Amino acid sequence: MKAFKYECTIRGHEADVRGLCPTSNPPNSFLSSSRDQTAKLWVPESNSTGFQQQQVFKGHKNFVSCIAVMNAANEIYPDGLIFTGSNDHNIHVYLPGASEPIMVLAGHSNSVSSLAVGKFGTLVSGSWDKSARLWLMDTSAMNEGKCAMVMQGHIAAVWDVIIMPEQQGLVITAAADKTIRSWRTGKCLNVFKGHTDCVRGLAALSSEQFLSCSNDATIRRWSIDGQCLQTYYGHSNFVYSVTVLNDGQEFVTSSEDRSVKVWRVNETNPTQSIATPAQSVWDVVTLENDDIAFGSSDATIRIFTRSHDRAATLEECSAYEKELSNSRISQEGNQLGDLAVNDLPGREALEKQGEKDGQTLMLRHDAVVEAYQWNAADGKWMKVGDVVGSNATGKKTMYQGKEYDYVFTIDNEDGKPPLNLPYNLTEDPWFAAQKFIDDQNLSQAHLDTIANFIMDNTKGAEIGPTQRPNVGSFKIGKVQKNTYFPKTGYILFESCNVNAMLGKLREFGEKSGNDVSESDIECFKRFTEVTTTPSASDVEFLWKALHWKEEFVFPVLDLLRFSISCQPYVTQQICHDRAKDLLLILLSHIRGTSPLVPTNRLISIRILNNLFKTLDGDAFILAGCVEIIDAVCSFLPNDQTPVAGNNKNIQVASATLFLNLSVLIQADMCRKVSIRCIDAILQHLSNPQALVAEALFRHLVALGTLVFDDKVALQKACSLNALSVVNKASSVHSSTPKISECSQFLVQIL
Secondary structure (H helix, E strand, C coil), X not given: CCCCXXXXXXXXXXXXXXXXXXXXXXXXXXEEEECCCCXXXXXXXXXXXXXXXXXXXXXXXXXXXXXXXXXXXXXXXXXXEEEEEECXXXXXXXCCCCCCCCEEECCCXXXXXXXXXXXXXXXXXXXXXXXEEEEEECCCCCCCEEEEEEEECCCCCEEEEEECCCCCCCEEEEECCCEEEEEECCEEEEEEECCCCCEEEEEECCCXXXXXXXXXXXXXXXXXXXXXXXXXXXXXXXXXXXXXXXXXXXXXEEECCCEEEEEECCCCCCCEEEECCCCCEEEEEECCCCCEEEEECXXXXXXXXXXXXXXXXXXXXXXXXXXXXXXXEECCCCCCCCCCHHHCCCXXXXXXXXXXXXXXXXXXXXXXXXXXXXXXXCCEEEEEEEEECCCCCCCCEEECCEEECEEEEEECCCCCCCEEEEECCCCCHHHHHHHHHHHHCCCHHHHHHHHHHHHHCCCCCCXXXXXXXXXXXXXXXXXXXXXXXXXXXXXXXXXXXXXXXXXXXXXXXXXXXXXXXXXXXXXXXXXXXCCCCCCHHHHHHHHHHXXXXXXXXXXXXXXXXXXXXXXXXXXXXXXXXXXXXXXXXXXXXXXXXXXXXHHHHHHHHHHHHHHHHCHHHHHHHHHCHHHHHHHHHCCCCCCCCXXXXXXXXXXXXXXXXXXXXXXXXXXXXXXHHHHHHHHHHHHHHXXXXXXXXXXXXXXXXXXXXXHCCCHHHHHHHHHCCHHHHHHHHHHHCCCCHHHHHHHHHHHHXX
């Protein structure tokens, strides 16, 4: 087989390129995802060997870790779909040619690490929340997708997922728990054991076999029944990715050892080793024309080819070799150990041919140690960089038999010994943080805090002569205590005294002049029974009762409140067929000015809260959210005295509405609603003397949920002087511990 030759380097991302995906639209193109929070489409230049950027996909709030393409998904999406997974826990779905997502698939509770597309509009995602999910793109409605299945069983982060070809939906998952699992219809069929460290990547070799790569620096070939058929050795550090060439007889891997290696399936050792200027080569894929593309930690994508026509010119190759030779290689990062410089040969050693492709040779040139790699295809030694120590003095900290640039001290819980977090500059901060969490069995909620701490305390540090002191510590106890936001799940008002309610319905029905018969009471009763589904005629009867006079309608409103918390059919019927009319009824009671306002207002706001229980209710709330927010703000006090109709229960119900809205907004990322909601919450908080403690607390949690991990929302809150408002609000109720603690976390963000 011909050796792969350098073709081109693509520069366009501003941070690590984490994921790649080939696409045939246009032919020989590919997609990339990056830590710069974008994904991009790259197409071949028409008159050269390079690529040009054709599309940028935006919308994620954190780095984009993976990307996948679904060609001609179904009749609704004839041009296919593009999917991106992110550290913001969401999957975005794009139409080709569109820069903004048409939908967001929310469900994972941590970073989405991998995506795989299957037949019939299916998508499988893997996540650091230890699960994989199967999603269905709706074939009957535009812009709809749903989670059809959750695969749970791994005890650590899921790093990769694939769907085996011609195996009726057989899914393979790889995880940080050192195992691989196979799944069908949500059930685990096999657990594959053999790797001795995190399993990072997967690739289907055929319908019966697949490959895996691991942090243990090996690649393994497996049969789908669980048997390990072969182990491949050649890398000296973590192996992040594996891809199979189009003929199925060769595969390619990328690693933390600064290399990409080519292998034959039936041979144990690599046939070619490609050195790279970047320390971490995160992902490698096979393009439609059998070229290979790999994305790296230096924000670049590099293409190598076996085609003479697409190979770079001599000048371009020389430029690449110069970039390679200027690289600085860490002793630790490449497992070179302590080098006795005086014992190394000089450049005369380059006169001797290498023994195999990829062989590494260390030379002494003046006071510098140079690294060379044997290129068997060209029959020459290529300089791949200068070897440097990882700190100025050459001294590192020994931890568990290994040297590290830093060993940070982490205070986990009061009264317990601190934990040690070892870190080398050649490592990815997020992966180091994730490994620490897995090793110490910590909450996944600490990931961002730990990773950001590492980055903050290693800023400016380089592999080489400039190194910060090997010290540092922080405490994660506060992170554990921040159970306040971001809030997940809704708060509902589901309690009910059914007999008392039915009694009031009978009493008020008679007083209002509406004849309420025993059959009518039985109809009302069906709305309170979980085991009985009201009929369409029952819903019609309830709807008519909602139009009773204002002074008599409150038990009907209360029945609606309770029924939508236990009868999804009621929510579906009313929200679909009578949404506009229902909104008008509820808003009129919320905005009302008569002496009867407090009861009707309270129950109407509680109805809105209970609507969050179903997707139909969510849609109703989002459609009318602006009017709802305006209505709830219409009875705000203008001074320090609570206004009529703004009693304790109404305050708590209103604050709960904003809290539930914040949870919904966070899941659906509805920015316009988020901004309006922040404004309304700050209006409520601006007069804390008029708020009871529980209402004020729920407003704080809602605000924290909205601004958490959302730069735009945070900027909006700051522009509205949120910091001052929060400080003032917390001072009024400083004796309430949860208000004081929640405020402290908010102040840290603001």
